[in-house]
Amino acid sequence: MKYIYYPGCSLRGTGRAYEESLLPVLKALEVPYEELEEWNCCGATAYMSVDEGKAFALAARNLALAEDRGSGEEKVPPTIMAPCAACYLGLNKAKRYMSENPQLLQKVRKALAAADLKYKGEAVVRHPLDIFVNDVGIDRIKAAMKKPLAGVKVAPYYGCQIVRPFAEFDDQENPVSMDKILKALGAEVVDWPLKVRCCGGSLTGTMNEVGVRLNYILLREARRRGADVVATACPLCQFNLECYQDKMSSWYEDPIRMPVAYFTQLMGLALGIPPNELGFNHVFVKPEVALA
Amino acid sequence: MTEWEQTRKVRYEKDLDHNFYKEVSELAWGEKFLTCIQCGNCSGACPLSPYMDYGPRRIIAMTRAGFKNDVLKSNTIWLCASCYKCAVDCPKEIKITDVMYGLKQMALQQGVHPRNFPTAVLANEFFRQVQTHGRQSEGPLIMSLYVRTGIFGAFSQAAMGIRLFLQGRIGLKTESIPMGHNKKGDLKKVLEAIE
Numbered sequence: 001m002k003y004i005y006y007p008g009c010s011l012r013g014t015g016r017a018y019e020e021s022l023l024p025v026l027k028a029l030e031v032p033y034e035e036l037e038e039w040n041c042c043g044a045t046a047y048m049s050v051d052e053g054k055a056f057a058l059a060a061r062n063l064a065l066a067e068d069r070g071s072g073e074e075k076v077p078p079t080i081m082a083p084c085a086a087c088y089l090g091l092n093k094a095k096r097y098m099s100e101n102p103q104l105l106q107k108v109r110k111a112l113a114a115a116d117l118k119y120k121g122e123a124v125v126r127h128p129l130d131i132f133v134n135d136v137g138i139d140r141i142k143a144a145m146k147k148p149l150a151g152v153k154v155a156p157y158y159g160c161q162i163v164r165p166f167a168e169f170d171d172q173e174n175p176v177s178m179d180k181i182l183k184a185l186g187a188e189v190v191d192w193p194l195k196v197r198c199c200g201g202s203l204t205g206t207m208n209e210v211g212v213r214l215n216y217i218l219l220r221e222a223r224r225r226g227a228d229v230v231a232t233a234c235p236l237c238q239f240n241l242e243c244y245q246d247k248m249s250s251w252y253e254d255p256i257r258m259p260v261a262y263f264t265q266l267m268g269l270a271l272g273i274p275p276n277e278l279g280f281n282h283v284f285v286k287p288e289v290a291l292a
Numbered sequence: 293m294t295e296w297e298q299t300r301k302v303r304y305e306k307d308l309d310h311n312f313y314k315e316v317s318e319l320a321w322g323e324k325f326l327t328c329i330q331c332g333n334c335s336g337a338c339p340l341s342p343y344m345d346y347g348p349r350r351i352i353a354m355t356r357a358g359f360k361n362d363v364l365k366s367n368t369i370w371l372c373a374s375c376y377k378c379a380v381d382c383p384k385e386i387k388i389t390d391v392m393y394g395l396k397q398m399a400l401q402q403g404v405h406p407r408n409f410p411t412a413v414l415a416n417e418f419f420r421q422v423q424t425h426g427r428q429s430e431g432p433l434i435m436s437l438y439v440r441t442g443i444f445g446a447f448s449q450a451a452m453g454i455r456l457f458l459q460g461r462i463g464l465k466t467e468s469i470p471m472g473h474n475k476k477g478d479l480k481k482v483l484e485a486i487e
Contacts, residue, residue, distance in 0.1 A: 009427050012427075013430035013462060013467075014456065014462060016461065038426075038469045038470070040479050043422070044418070045374045046414055046415045047422060048374075049397060049400065050400060050415050051419065052393065053487065054483055058422065058482075061479060064477075065477060111486040112485075114485035115477050115485075159375075160374070160376060161375070161376070165379055165380050198375035200340070201375075202414060206410035206411040210340065210343045243452055283459070
């Protein structure tokens with residue numbers, strides 16, 4: 001079965017290092033995928049604030065396109081792989097709310113019908129963390145390892161929308177899938193209770209003082225716990241944690257320098273993929289952080 | 293209205309809107325709103341409540357009591373970052389995050405937020421981009437946010453913008469998919485057809 005890859009807007013912009021590291025890792029682990037053609041924005045949080053009905057229609061169009069394409073195998077539901085936390089939530093939310101609310105479902109189906117699309121409710125939306133741990137399996141990841149992340153202390157950061165409120169593949173308070181992957185690849189995972197505390201999302205752009213403060217709280221604690229690097233699974237979390245460190249340092253008179261990488265970049269290094277093929281030119285963090 | 297009336301904190305019966313709770317409970321997912329037991333789990337769980345005018349528990353209490361203006365003008369609804377912690381922790385399973393979305397929509401429709409308030413500008417600009425292009429482009433989105441709200445003036449912000457530009461993380465290119473092609477799957481048709 002081929003996974004239906006749904007990159008989302010951020011992975012073509014600020015989060016391009018995420019896509020550039022995810023795809024080679026999928027290739028190295030022999031996970032087949034194909035990009036969903038003509039996908040549209042998931043709606044994220046901003047669209048939902050303006051028009052709810054349209055937000056659901058927007059998300060549902062992607063689900064319908066995936067169903068139209070199919071999984072290529074009988075009895076296997078079309079499976080969307082959504083690496084961005086906001087997309088993962090947005091698509092899952094639409095799916096869940098349409099299944100709980102027949103009126104909404106009818107409304108959205110009618111709108112989709114105008115473009116000759118059908119939504120049956122079969123498509124499944126999964127995060128790469130879920131796919132790596134539950135489909136590929138830790139054993140296979142370990143077997144593919146070429147350069148262990150030995151001696152690297154990683155603070156895995158899950159943020160909000162991957163685990164809350166719809167994820168079923170991991171615990172909402174203490175998720176461990178990223179921990180498992182990184183441990184299997186030789187890294188030392190630091191115990192970091194803030195791993196599901198919100199980074200504030202777009203607040204760094206809209207209410208900067210508050211957004212930066214939230215990220216400072218996260219990084220300060222990661223540093224106190226002895227982390228060498230924070231690993232993220234969301235483009236907005238990565239951006240927020242990485243890009244405001246100068247500001248934090250001057251505002252809080254506390255020079256803070258904490259490398260923030262995508263978990264897929266760390267995986268890629270461990271799988272022996274050359275650093276220049278893992279998007280390190282599009283982030284501030286340098287690959288040396290994880291290379292012994 | 294006297295000066296004292298404009299600034300006073302005390303509310304009189306006549307200031308309240310006793311239909312406000314009905315409006316809110318009629319919002320999508322507002323159905324369980326009235327069953328709130330005011331336990332405060334939401335406000336305790338919310339990472340943003342220290343910065344809010346009123347935490348989510350108080351927003352619910354004020355909504356039920358009819359403090360429409362205070363609720364819609366509060367920074368609370370705009371500080372909500374949709375992390376869903378409150379909704380997950382609520383013992384009455386109230387979808388608080390979704391009620392916050394409903395309040396945001398109300399505030400936008402009624403125009404009661406401050407002019408060029410960044411979050412509202414961002415939401416509207418995001419909406420417009422997706423409406424026309426089907427996808428969102430971060431570079432142009434951030435630019436228009438900065439230009440319209442004036443935070444671009446901050447030197448550190450501009451310096452960061454330049455670094456990101458040099459890294460190829462924000463460009464000026466607009467991402468888009470074909471809209472209005474009248475073939476199967478046309479997003480424009482879907483968005484026009486939704487009621």
